[in-house]
Amino acid sequence: MERLFRFFSGKKAKINATANETAPERVEETPVNVQNAHALMCEALLDKEFYLKQYPDIQAAGVDPLQHYIDAGHGEGRYPLNLRSADAMKRVSLALEHNSSDQMALTLHIILELESGTHERISAAATLYSDALPDSTPATSLAGYFEQAASFLFGCWIRYESTISIDEIKALTAKLLSFFPESQVLSAIYADLLFEAGEISLAEQEFARNPELHGLQPELESICRSAKNQILDAKAVNTAPPSETRLLLLDSAFPSKISSFRYGEFSTYMTSIKDSSVQTRPDAKLFSFGEQSALSNQVDDFCKANDISKERLRRFDRNHIGNPKVAYCVFLNLADIFFTQIGVPSADHLVFTLYPGGGFAPNYPRSDESLRRLCDNPKVKKIITTQITSYRYLIDKGFCGPERIVHIFGGIIPELYSEMPPLPRSINHSAINVCFVAQRYSAIGAEKGYDVFADVIKAFSNNPSINFHVVGGFDATIIDLGDARNVTFYGTRPATFFPDFYASMDVILSPNIQHSALDPAYPESFDGFPTTCVVEAGLQGVAMLLTDFQSMNQNLDGSRIFAPEEMEIINRDYAMICARLQYYMDNREELYQLGQSGRQAILREFSFERQMVPRIKLLESYLDT
Structure with a gap:
């Protein structure tokens, strides 16, 4: 102004x-x-x-x-x-x-x-x-x-x-x-x-x-x-009237594979619940994150691969959404837009997953106002939480009671739902490979822990027993790494890059922290535990070293989700991290076992039975109401 x-x-x-x-x-x-x-x-x-x-x-x-x-x-x-x-x-x-x-x-x-x-x-x-x-x-x-x-x-x-x-x-x-x-x-x-x-x-x-x-x-x-x-793309996609299905799935990424967990979740609904359809409102940021195909091409590819009619997958058009009985989306921002601001008039039952991020920031007025409006809407029947921090916030702040919450720890990892065998892995007796994977949303990515990772690189600069690998919006100019030559930067990569990449890694290091803990001026948003990158790495047998400043490694009853032998909880003290990495460099068998135990834990907690089955049953229960 x-x-x-x-x-x-x-x-x-x-x-x-x-x-x-x-x-x-x-x-x-x-x-x-x-x-x-x-x-x-x-x-x-x-x-x-x-x-x-x-x-x-x-x-x-x-x-x-x-x-x-x-x-x-x-x-x-x-x-x-x-x-x-x-x-x-x-x-x-x-x-x-x-x-x-x-x-x-x-x-x-x-x-x-x-x-x-x-x-x-x-x-x-x-x-x-x-x-x-x-x-x-x-x-x-x-x-x-x-x-x-x-x-x-x-x-x-x-x-x-x-x-x-x-x-x-x-x-x-x-x-x-x-x-x-x-x-x-x-x-x-x-x-x-x-x-x-x-x-x-x-x-x-x-x-x-x-x-x-x-x-x-x-x-x-x-x-x-x-x-x-996008309007031209929408016209290429919406060539026929919408399918009259009772379950309407709403999103801003699907069917792009850039958001792998949403691709896995929504594609599972589409193939498991025949009386469902998707309308998507693509986020322009998908292209900056690596999406290269127009929406029309994404829709064609998905429908052909899954034998689904194109009428069931459309670009969101509020004047042509059909008459669904149930509507579902993920993230607070999308629930606010679709359910509060735009609305789905015919739907009697609205359900959304309150994942970390996506507009959810505890004690932030904009976030709280969105939550309040949703919780005051009697059509919002259930809120799925995936982290104990989110569950407690809803109850402790009086947004809703536990009867309106379905708590399912974790998230969707579509790789777990395929029949592909895991990539082979053996004990690494040469230089160990340590990776850091994150998008950069701030100057040096401190909230993701890149500042700590950079200190670790400098501590082991040119050490022949260890190599470092960075994927995401980082390069050598973000933080001066001196003359370190044992580090490789890959930039932002699509989902297809990671299975082979993680197969060659030994450790994933994630010293992330709430941005508000570094700068109180920022909202109290937080990453999920473990982050999606850590889970995907752990699935390939990569040893997981990560922070848990929000104490999210616990079930609702207080019991621990992951045991110490399955993943190692660290802090942001680079000297301590260096000591742990040196220990594992000297004890390769223990590093291998940490990775294998972690992999089994990921398979257990993020399985189809624990993640998708309760979600599908919940949505189907409202279709039958």
């Missing part, structure tokens, strides 16, 4: 014809007759110091600034105060008490409301504009300020920073567009909101008003181009 004030705090008006060119030594202030509404209104608005600084011609003329503003400045459209000042709203409000129809005071009031950045006050500004200023000359200059306010609200929603629903923001933007129908910015934002809300045909129509996306800032233009491309 910074740009809202450029005009009012920096722009120079034309020199008043009544101002003298010769400056006196000092400014004489004369008594002013303020016994009328106009004079009182001007007196309330005027910041004399600002006025003289803003308009040197008044200073040079040596006239009284208040008298000048009353007699001439107000009529000329000169601006009386700095809207950055702490008392700006107080001055404007007092001025409107004296003259509630003054265009200057109304214009300043509208801009102050727009600057607030809140949906409520921007809506108030729109109402004030439509009631008081629609035909006035100064009002035409407000189009840019309304555009910036709409951009701000849209940006907050895109970043999951707003608790206002997309339909509320969409309705407000439509109202602003009715004021300024020629605004390319408001039209683009409105089209984007229609698209994000799943109104594909209407979004396409709105984008057609400015097909070349003229007049947009680069960031907004990029968002619009992505939306337009």
Whole structure:
């Protein structure tokens, strides 16, 4: 909203014809007759110091600034105060008490409301504009300020920073567009909101008003181009009416394999529950994480591989979702969008899995508001939790009782559900291979533990008995590793890369920690235990060394999930980690046994019977209700 004030705090008006060119030594202030509404209104608005600084011609003329503003400045459209000042709203409000129809005071009031950045006050500004200023000359200059306010609200929603629903923001933007129908910015934002809300045909129509996306800032233009491309992809996918199934599965990644656990979970539902269908709202970040195929190609590949009709797998379109009885999704953000903001009107039973991440951050207002709205919805019948931290938070904070929660520790690892035998592994008697696998979401990835991993690399720099391997958004420039040559960076890789990669690793090191523990300014989000990367490595017999600062290695009854001989719990002390790695370098048999015991534990805890069977039974129970 910074740009809202450029005009009012920096722009120079034309020199008043009544101002003298010769400056006196000092400014004489004369008594002013303020016994009328106009004079009182001007007196309330005027910041004399600002006025003289803003308009040197008044200073040079040596006239009284208040008298000048009353007699001439107000009529000329000169601006009386700095809207950055702490008392700006107080001055404007007092001025409107004296003259509630003054265009200057109304214009300043509208801009102050727009600057607030809140949906409520921007809506108030729109109402004030439509009631008081629609035909006035100064009002035409407000189009840019309304555009910036709409951009701000849209940006907050895109970043999951707003608790206002997309339909509320969409309705407000439509109202602003009715004021300024020629605004390319408001039209683009409105089209984007229609698209994000799943109104594909209407979004396409709105984008057609400015097909070349003229007049947009680069960031907004990029968002619009992505939306337009996805609309074309949606039309290629949604070639037939939706399948009338009773279970509707909603997601933002499937059928992409970039999110392997969601691919495994949703493909299992599709093949196990014939009365099911998927509508997906692809996250644009999939492509930055390595997805290379368009949605239409992903759908074709999945349907052919699993002998499933394409009517059962569509791009999400809120106007064509059929009449499902049960709807299911994963992650808090998606539950908030699909169940609260957009809604599935025909569904009597809503179920979602509250995985770590995905908008869930304990004690964060945006997260808590989303949870509260979902838990207040009587159609939300069950919440599946996968970590004891999530389970306790729901109950301890009063969101819901235990009767609405199904706790299934862990997550979905699709590799466990195939018939492929494990890759062969033997005791490694040469240099051991230690890997670190994570996406980078911050400058050095400290919350993922890369800072600690880097210290371990430097401690064993060029040691012939140990090699290090880094997969994800990291390279040698993130943290200076000196002249270490026993480290390899792979960048971001697709899911197909990892089975063979882990087969050559001996240890996976995961010294992750809540970002909020490093910087209290961050929400209290947390990774699952173990992380998906650790589980996938453990499945290949890689020894697991990981942190557990949230004490999540326990069942609801307090018993331990993984024993010490199955995985080693570490802290972020790199010296301690180095000592453990040195121990295993000297005791290869114990390292091998740790990996093999860990593999059996992963097979036990993440088996189809423990993970998918209870989920399938839960959803089927509501289909039978």
